Amino acid sequence: MERTVASWLGVSLPEELSFFIKSGLFLFASWSMLYVMLAVEYPAIHDTLHNFRHALAVVPCH
Numbered sequence: 001m002e003r004t005v006a007s008w009l010g011v012s013l014p015e016e017l018s019f020f021i022k023s024g025l026f027l028f029a030s031w032s033m034l035y036v037m038l039a040v041e042y043p044a045i046h047d048t049l050h051n052f053r054h055a056l057a058v059v060p061c062h
Contacts, residue, residue: 013021037049038059046053053059 036045038053038056040046
């Protein structure tokens with residue numbers, strides 16, 4: 001993947017910077033999924049995950 005991006009941009013990143021960027025994107029994606037699963041009150045998501053949220057016994061939903 002890095003080679004493809006490097007060929008498109010014509011720039012290659014140092015390994016440390018590449019690892020930092022990929023780690024940050026992974027953590028952001030993980031946090032976003034957890035937020036949607038546990039905190040969003042949108043009815044379609046809330047109703048689907050209602051029992052899961054109660055099973056955790058940490059996230060109050062009503």
